[in-house]
Amino acid sequence: MTAIPQDAALVRITDLHKGYGAHIKVLRGLNIEMKPGERVVVIGPSGGGKSTLLRVVMGLEEIQQGSVTFAGKPYISAEGSKTRIDTEQRKKIGMVFQHYTLFPHLTVLQNLTLAPRKVHGVSRSAAEDRGRAILARFGLDAKADAYPSQLSGGQKQRVAIARALMLDPQLMLFDEVTSALDPELVAEVEAVILQLASQGMPMMMVTHDMWFARNVASRVIFCAGGVVVEDGPPEQVLGNPKEERTREFIDRVFHIKG
Amino acid sequence: MELDFSILLKFADALALGLWTTLKLTVLCVAMGTALGFLIGLARASENALIRIPASAFVEFFRGTPVLIQLFWIFFCLPLVLGVELSNLASATIALTLYMGAITSETFRASLRAVGREQMDACVALGLPRSVQILHVILPQAVLRAVPTLLSNCISLFKESALVSAVGMADLMFVGQNISNNTARPIEVLTAVACIYFIIAFPLTRLVTRIEGRMLRKLAA
């Protein structure tokens, strides 16, 4: 891992605007500064732009205005009607999606080794050794040669996390990774993420699971209407919000009648 | 009216020879037509209008006209256009290959489109360059998805190949009609011919259903 000066931001999002078509505005001037080692959980009402924010940071979306820097260097910027994305920077970020998005025609191990082999020129045996080691860490050693269709949802999601880790990302993005899972499978995926958190992996995630958010986050951002409404430690934002809109949202989520 | 199916035994050899011609023609045109269809399918997905539009026009033409006319056109007109004699076999092969190319290009195009957007997102998140995306993620899935429909196309071609009897090629249908005319026993002979086609095509359609189920389960992940 390249050393990042402790005072610099890992991700700096400045005045980010993002919409679809002429009329739908999802992000309206969003500013976030994420420091190295932080674990940021983004919460908020649906349609508030949480997932879009993560997709922008992954470099999957065009933006209309603003910029994103990564590790102190330019990463994404809007220039006129075009979006410039530095693909070298993008390679330092990993992402796990709600619907697993494993490659169904490849085995678990092939899913893990595809990118290291084809993008980074790692030899097959080295990539496979590394892959097996990560799978073992996640309790999936027996599944290396299985196809995704033979796995449970929880297993698929753990494989997806393992696949992203193969590239040694400096930031992990988790977009509602437990939302599609049966309740009894949520814990096994959350355990893997907590394991990463305990090892100091910087991460930014969107989740509806407030209990998990409190456990994993070092910082919680409440996003609504395409802007940051409240930003602070989990005890504040989840426990004792300062903003009225945050309080309303948290009350509704925990079914506390005002 | 007395039915006498025993006359079929007398003509078993001729029918077998006709079937052999039908099968040879089908296999030949399936192989060449699938290759052609793959190329046309890619051409139709091209961003270059000069490649895309002629490919689309080709497909619409072959799917929008009766195969019998395509066959007649190639049989009667192509020799005039090219100024060379074409054997029955050559005309039939060209016609059925072009037809197979048109229908399989649709199959390939549909299966290319069926590879979901989320798969592309995953490719970007893994930093896979375009060439790796296409070669290792999109094409393999598209081909797997296409397999059941391609098999259906083969069955269609096997059936359509009976049309070559209309231009005098001695396939199963042609032999059957000849025997039926010469013996004045159309019921026995034509029923037998229909049953031979059925016995070959029916198990293949069952196979398609089974493979389709398996592929969909596998690719649903």
Added chain:
Amino acid sequence: MDYTLDLGAVTRNLGPLFDGLAVTLQLTVAANIIGITAGFGLALLVLSRFALLRLPAMLFVEFFRCTPAIVQIVWFFYCVPMLFNVFLDPITMGVLALGLNLTAFNAEAYRASIQAVPREHLDAGIALGLTPAQRVLNIVLPQAMRASVPVLLTNGIGTFQQSALVAIVGVADLMYQGKTLATQTYRPIETFTIIALFYLAVSFPVSQLVGWLERRRGLAAR
């Protein structure tokens, strides 16, 4: 090539071609009326709980789907008069042969769309206290009908194209008139090209309509 195109040979003889087109369209429309109605009845038989109804219906469908249409048509024209001692005019024979073929293909289309109605919808119907007949009429059929429209249209246009096969047994359709004209005028290129365009002019708009319907359904399903 040493062949000079002469479209005049064809344009002077458009009359017979239009007569042929009228026969072709007549065959197509009549066969579609049979196929759309009888196909639905046959689909219900295929889905029947009683093997005595289901098995013969399935055999009928599979036989038509697994044999060449040209074999069916030749068989029909030669064998039906001998077997049943009925002698009908060629166009009626053509309509029946094409209609039975289309019935089998449409039955399969109806069956697939009926079975594609999610089981949960029937469960919801039971939970709402609908009778079995109400569940079929109000839940299954409306969805199945809508889903089957694109396939029925595709099959219908397929029959339009297959109708060219009746030329082989002497029905004076577009294909037959075209072939006759090509032989009489020694102008195969012009004639076959123009009748191919006739067929295309009918098929193409319908296939575009099917494509549009499917795209709209795809959007609605999202």
